[in-house]
Amino acid sequence: MTACAIEAAADGEGAARPSKFTITANGAYAARLTGSGDALYAERWTLDGPEPYAVPLPLDQPEDPDAQVLPLADGRVLICRRVAERLTFSLLYPTGPRTGELTLGAVESAAELTLLPPSPDGTCAYAMAVGPDTTELWLVAGGAFGPERVAEVKGACTGGVWLDRTGRMLALDRRLDDGPVKAVAVDLERGGEVTPLLQITEESDDRLLLADADSGLLLIGSDAPSPGRERLGWGVLGSTRPVRFPECLHPADTRVTPFAVQPGQVLLPESCSVALRMDAGAGSWIGMWTPTSKRPAQVAAPAGWLEGAGVWTPEGTLRLPYATAATPCGVAALDVPPEAPEPAPVVEPCRPVPLQQAPLSGGKSPVTKAR
Incomplete structure (x- = not known):
């Protein structure tokens, strides 16, 4: 499984947005905006063949730098463009020497819609519009009648992580009024029904960064161990075991961001490999x-x-896309070396992290301090 790479706003409060290179949930295709100067166009990468290759998808007019692209499992690329007070959606695909375009419709909105990470079903695409008091979820591709609003969630939401392989259960990081941020699960087949997902302490900001449906492994950002400072931890969806915050994931003067989890480790969360982007003054x-x-x-x-x-x-091979002047479409393969285990400090959750049930639910348990 790979989650869409996310670039959060600098202050951590704005709506998250997909990065300029986004990979489908099954890892077969990817898409980005590319080009020189203002001559931007969508580009699709094929990743599941013997060799990766890229197909340019230019149209008669260059794309705006703020256009968003998202690959689908059939190889088409969804593009979202702003035109005055409307956000338009189309599917791009190669047809002979030209680019085909299928118009899907538009959403009238002064606010921005942000494309969510690719749905695990590979056919649907969703967008999120964050208002001051509510967050709207839109099905913008894969529906029967063009873009349609499928849910309205109370509060301002960020993030967006899929919890299953059907595209039904979506996790969002929600803030109600001026309270802390808490991850919640949204059931898209029950009108956007919301259930609690993470609550480590009542006051802590608890965000879901990545999830793997096979193993139940969760990567969590929370300031429960150190109020005011987010730390990276892990838990298991559906387990009552405490969330762990290993010290090895908090090196000094280094920001650690998870971006992909190994699939196929059914019910073996501790065996899942996690890819981390590590940023410091010396680089990434x-x-x-x-x-x-x-x-x-x-x-x-x-x-x-x-x-x-x-x-x-x-x-257990990590595949990293790269582009250079010599190799405009390449994938590097890295294997994880084995390592001995080490115990990690823990924080008891106030609420179990629910898994493998829809709608998700959880029960209260005593709150304890970080050990």
Whole structure:
């Protein structure tokens, strides 16, 4: 499984947006905006063949730098453009020497709509519009009648992580009024029914960063261990075991961001490999970690890495897309070295992290301080 790489707003409060290079949930296709200067166009990458290759999808007019693109599992690319007070949606696809375009419709909105990460079903695409008091979820591709609003969630939401392989359960990080941020699960087949997902303490900001449906592994950002400072931790969806915040995921003066989880480890969350983007003053590099690791294995990123993008194979190979002048479409393969386990400090959750049930639910448990 790979989640769409997300670039959060600098203050952590604005709506998250997909990065400029986005990979389908099955890892077969990717898409980005590329080009020189103002001559931008959508580009589709095919990743599941013997060799990766890119197909340009230019139209008669260049694309706006703010256009958003999202690949679908059939190889078409969804593009979202702003035209005055309307957001328009189309599907792009190669047809002979030209680019075909299928218009899907538009949404009248003064606010921005942000495309959510690719749906696990590969055929639907969703967008999120964040207002001051509510967040709207729109089905913008895959519906029968063009874009349609499918849910309205109370509060201002960010993030967007899929919890299953059908595209039904979506996790959002929600703030109600001036309260803390809490991850909630939204059931798109029940009119956007919302259930609690994460609550480590009542006052902590608890965000869901990544989830793997096969193993139930969750990557969590929370300031419960250190109020005012977000730390990276892990838990298991559906488990009553405490969320863990390993010290090895908090190196000094380094920002650690998870961007992909190894699929296929059914009910084996501690065996899942996690890809980490590690940023410091010296630059960015790759970390590869499992919950039983003493520390992440750290390796240099390939030249031209499309930062924050990558996909695991079930066998444990991390595939990183890159583009250079010499290789405009390339994928580097990295394998995780084995490492001995090390215990990690824990924080008891106030509410179990629910899994493998729809709608998700959870029950209260005593709140304890970080150990």
